[in-house]
Amino acid sequence: MNIGTAAERSGLPAKTLRYYETIDLVQPLRADNGYRDYSEDDLHCLKFVGRARSLGFSIEECRVLLSLYRDQNRSSGEVKSLALHKVTEIEKKIGQLQDMKKMLSKLAGECHGDNRPDCPILDEIAGEQA
Amino acid sequence: MNIGTAAERSGLPAKTLRYYETIDLVQPLRADNGYRDYSEDDLHCLKFVGRARSLGFSIEECRVLLSLYRDQNRSSGEVKSLALHKVTEIEKKIGQLQDMKKMLSKLAGECHGDNRPDCPILDEIAGEQA
DNA sequence: ATAAGGCTTCCAGTTAGGGGAAGGTCAAGG
DNA sequence: CCTTGACCTTCCCCTAACTGGAAGCCTTAT
Known part of the structure; x- marks a missing residue:
């Protein structure tokens, strides 16, 4: 999905999504036209980060939480x-x-x-x- | 007095004093050698700001408080x-x-x-x- | 004379994005 | 087919309130 849709569905501004990409937090694929293409999994991560941020976790802490979340052996x-x-x-x-x-x-x-x-x-x- | 002394007596880092000068919050005179020369009055303002900052006032709020403090008719x-x-x-x-x-x-x-x-x-x- | 320490300015980085410009892309309507 | 408007792209500067560091002058003591 395009960034606008991902923004709306995640509840985060598009600017924030682009920022998260530049800091390697959530990296969507790119479509042929160069547009970011967010998967459902990306969206899930975005929501996860948004929720963790609202709980007071910093971006770096979110990065750790996300990797723990992804690590089935944590x-x-x-x-x-x-x-x-x-x-x-x-x-x-x-x-x-x-x-x-x-x-x-x-x-x-x-x-x-x-x-x-x-x-x-x-x-x-x-x-x-x- | 030199910035080091003013820093010590105000309890603020010298860097902060320089910063406060650049933003026109507390402006010391300059000695002939180019060193900042803080007066007792400047020191008083620095302490005032330090205390207001510790009470949660922003720099801009401190600016207002300081002008109110200086204004005998407030x-x-x-x-x-x-x-x-x-x-x-x-x-x-x-x-x-x-x-x-x-x-x-x-x-x-x-x-x-x-x-x-x-x-x-x-x-x-x-x-x-x- | 020289070494240490204090002072100067300037540049860059911090957090977590926000604002806006210049330009490419897409879908709908005439 | 063309245009218009919405959406997308990158790029750069801005925020608050400093902090760190580099390069270079000034002062003081040995």
Whole structure:
């Protein structure tokens, strides 16, 4: 199938499909006219990658997952370990964001937020109290 | 002071200070020998930016915050609104990460994680059950 | 005098594509 | 048969916020 159809059916932009080809992630064949010709199997891989990306895996991680997926002899332990590692990464990121949020909420709570120029948020960012 | 000292005192890499100069964020004077010469005021701005960055503000947001900080006539309402907007952005991001984590944990929990090739994680990413 | 270290600029690379130009191809309609 | 519009191709530049490295000047100490 042409790239437009593959894009629609995979839910990914055509630009992304071309990009995935340049980085050797999903390589469609070419038709006689030079158009990319995606097979059902290619489409399957595209969906797989799209889903893994939405779960927070990087392209390089997707490459590993894809090769594990294709390898009938892989051990599920490998995959599980990758998934759990990603979970701890995500937890760490969540923690950082929660810290930011907490501090920002606190600062906003201390700021009267009116037309007066006095602003505890800027003061604290500036570190005048630190 | 030279860039090395400013870097150390601000807690930011020298490379970052040079970068901030190229994007007109913090512009030090130059000494006769061509070296950047950071004033105490410049240093203050660098620290301010570093702190705002660590709170999740983008460079462009830092630029705004900095101009608000320098503007003695600004209203604290403007700043508070920026801060609250950032809080909702952060909350959204946290939500997304929590969704990812939930799904990944569920998948990992369903995977026995041994040497057998059968792997529910890959199966579900592949969408065989979808 | 020379060596070490700090400073300068510039170039290239990072992630994961997005925007858009210039041009080839295909299918339908007149 | 020709044209039009949609679709496809490659190519190059752009994003954020730096980071790394090379080549070369400046300063300081020995």
